[in-house]
Amino acid sequence: MPTVNRATFDQVMVPNYAPAPFIPVKGLASRLWDQEGREYVDFSSGIAVTSLGHLHPELTAVLHEQADQLWHLSNGFTNEPALRLAQRLIDATFAERVFFCNSGAEANEAALKLARRYAVDHFSSDKDQIIACAQSFHGRTLFTVSVGGQPKYAEGFGPTPGGISHVPFNDLAAIEAMISDKTCAVIVEPVQGEGGVIPATQEYLRALRALCDKHNALLIFDEVQIGVGRSGSLYAYMHYGVTPDILTSAKALGNGLPIGAMLTTAKIASAFVVGTHGSTYGGNPLVTAVADKVIELINTPAVLNGVKHRNKLLVDGLNQINAKHSVFKEIRGSGLLIGAELAPVLQGRAKDVVTLGAKHGVVLLMAGPNVLRLLPSLVISEADLAEGLRRLETVIAELVPATVAA
Known part of the structure; x- marks a missing residue:
């Protein structure tokens, strides 16, 4: 096989990513x-994907068993x-009812299309307004970047789909002023991930x-990042005690294999003939064989209560660091979606923390230039x-003196 390294990326790949200088080749539990x-401690879980860690033995066994039987069928079969x-x-x-696809973006695309189709079937064709939140993130298709509340992701790809409005997150007055009988759906992340790790109240x-x-509008919860146990409940709507009409799930659902799901009621699903x-x-x-095992393993008191326990350990640890360094x-x-907003001493330097983290053997993420995002495995030791x-x-400790000196 040809030798490849980080430089190979620049020679063969479309330059829409800026990957780390090292290439992971092996994972086990929470180590890479x-x-x-x-060796690295993985505090990213592939952006909330490998929530049961790398190379989980029960998932590996299911994958091997299914690989020896059947990989794929057309959608003319089940x-x-x-x-x-x-x-x-x-x-x-x-x-x-459930619809399966391959990613969170596709799950959200399906949810948004279904909401509009349902409105046409049950109300009128001009009931098409979709309301989303500023700083939200719902995927990278043209429809979902238009619905997402971060204009930078839609720049240069216009004209974008119409009938989409945005309001500030957690601002009740704003949504009250915006929603009307022309609204077919409101889509919201119970915890904004890419937008800075901000929980809804x-x-x-x-x-x-x-x-x-x-207003006869459908409420869509985008649980692509916070779903499948990360909040400490199987899905975050359970934690909040608020039930949506449509829920989207992906990321951790396959623990690394590509899958998305849209969940809804039979009445709403009937619009997708x-x-x-x-x-x-x-x-x-x-x-789906692997994802079935993922849900079986995560949806247990031991794992979900363990998320709450690990949340306390992680937050306590971050507070201890903060007590020493005020960062x-x-x-x-x-749960285990934690954002640490940086203090003025490290203002705007989340990327520097992530980069230096790799040098010291810890894989971190950011949620904007000023928020460090931590997403360890739900079962990290x-x-x-x-x-x-x-x-x-x-x-x-290495960054702060350098920042102060600068």
Whole structure:
């Protein structure tokens, strides 16, 4: 096989990413190893994907078993693993019907299309307004970047779809002023991830539910990042006690294999009659077999209560770092989606923390230039959590004097 390294990326790949200088080649639980044999504590989980860690033995066993039986069927057929996963999701949630696709963006695309189709079928063709939140993120398709509340992701790709409005997140007065009988859907992340790790208030989500009911609009929860256990509940709507009409899920659902899901009721799902929407690979047996095991493993008191326990360990550790170095303005989030907003001493330098973190053997993320984002595995060992925090403190201790001196 030809030798490849980070320089190969610049020679063969479209330059829409700026990947790290090292290439991971092996993972196990919450550790990664690169081409040079260097070891890292993984506090990113592939952006909230490998929530059961790398190379989980039960998932690996299911993958191997299914790989020896059947990988793919066209959507002219169904398959046993997809039906089992759909039933498991229905049994565990408010949903009565499930649609499978390959990513969070596709799940959100399906949800938004369904909302408009449902409005046409039950009300009128001009009931097409979609309301989303500023700083939200819902995917990278043209439709979902237009709905997402970060204009930078849609720049240069116009004209973008119409009928989309944005309001400030957690601002009840703003949504009350915007929503009307022309609104077909309101889409919201219970915890904004890319927008800075900002949780919705319970009062806000409850008010959205009431407003959508009043105006016959569908409430869509984008749980692509916070769903599948990361909040400490299987889905965050359960934590808030507010039930949406449509829920989207992806990322951790496949623990690394590409899958998205849209969950809804039978009444709403009926708007997607045969031929209205589809996916070539969505719900293929290989991926759904693994995802079924993921839900089985995560949706247990041991794992979900463990998320709450690890949240306390992680937040306490960050507070201890802050007590020594005064680098965090605020530590916020839900479960094991934690954002640490940087104080003036490191203002705008989240990327520097991430870069130096890799040099010290801890994989970190950012949510904008001023927020450090931490997404460890839901089952990370206490020892690995402590070691990752120790390495993060080494990074902070190295950066702060340099920042002050500058």
